[in-house]
Amino acid sequence: MLLHKTELARATLARTGTELDRRERQVLILCDGRRNLNDIVSMLGIDSLGMIQSLISSGYLSQDTTAAPAPSASKGLFGRIADGVRQAAVAPEAPAAPVAPPSAPAPVIVAAPAPVPPRTPQSRRSMAACKMYMIDMLQLQRTPEAASLAVALQTAQDDDERALALVDALTWLRSATKASVCERVAERLKEIVPETYLAGIEAAWQQMIVNDLSATDGSNVVRFGMRA
Numbered sequence: 001m002l003l004h005k006t007e008l009a010r011a012t013l014a015r016t017g018t019e020l021d022r023r024e025r026q027v028l029i030l031c032d033g034r035r036n037l038n039d040i041v042s043m044l045g046i047d048s049l050g051m052i053q054s055l056i057s058s059g060y061l062s063q064d065t066t067a068a069p070a071p072s073a074s075k076g077l078f079g080r081i082a083d084g085v086r087q088a089a090v091a092p093e094a095p096a097a098p099v100a101p102p103s104a105p106a107p108v109i110v111a112a113p114a115p116v117p118p119r120t121p122q123s124r125r126s127m128a129a130c131k132m133y134m135i136d137m138l139q140l141q142r143t144p145e146a147a148s149l150a151v152a153l154q155t156a157q158d159d160d161e162r163a164l165a166l167v168d169a170l171t172w173l174r175s176a177t178k179a180s181v182c183e184r185v186a187e188r189l190k191e192i193v194p195e196t197y198l199a200g201i202e203a204a205w206q207q208m209i210v211n212d213l214s215a216t217d218g219s220n221v222v223r224f225g226m227r228a
Contacts, residue, residue: 002064003031003040003052009060013145014175014211020060022144027051029148031061032168034161043151127159129192134169137185145172163197167204174208 005013009028012020020028027048030040041049055061131153138146138153149169156162166189173182186205193201 002033002036004033004062004064005031006060006062009055012060014171016175023048024051024055024060026144026148027055028060029145029168029172030152032152032164034157037063125192125194127162127194127197130166130189131156131162133188133192134166134185137173138169141173141176143176145176159194159197163193163200166193166201170205171208 005028009031013025013028023044027040027044030043031052037049037052040052052061056063135150135153138150149165149172153162153165153169156165170182170186170189173185186201189201190198190205
């Protein structure tokens with residue numbers, strides 16, 4: 001029986017409220033749709049079983065009995081965002097317009113190419129580096145939620161699952177730390193994440209900003225830097 005966070009659970013985790021205690025929030029963080037009931041109970045202890053049933057009854061968790069899909073078909077929020085960005089980036093090139101030959105030779109003016117921002121070499125990009133960096137950032141927070149996210153990242157089975165765990169951790173940092181801290185973490189991730197996942201990380205970060213601005217009013221807006 002796989003356990004999934006509902007939209008109610010995601011909204012509750014994104015804000016600092018008192019409707020759930022720390023243990024209940026820890027359970028919700030670990031229920032990512034890839035772990036079953038036995039996995040969660042083995043990690044948190046048998047006393048968590050009643051808490052899980054209560055969260056299901058309260059609408060914070062949903063369950064199904066189907067087998068977990070293959071990683072390539074279960075990318076969740078991160079995968080959908082990354083795929084959308086990649087599809088939007090693919091566009092057919094417009095055919096070049098015919099150019100009539102000049103009647104007389106004319107000087108050719110070559111425009112200076114636009115500066116290209118430096119990109120971290122692919123050899124320096126790795127998911128292992130992303131994992132260790134994010135775990136270090138979570139350990140600095142010293143909270144049960146941060147510890148649970150670090151466990152989820154440490155136990156991820158493949159790079160797709162690690163990418164999802166990175167986005168979950170970044171989303172939590174956005175609500176638990178200062179805007180400047182979370183922005184630095186996001187920028188560092190974009191410097192070291194493999195190119196395969198770069199578009200997804202960038203899109204997920206931009207979506208976090210949009211969601212934050214949509215969820216707050218003009219008197220209490222948490223602003224995050226957005227790369228142009």
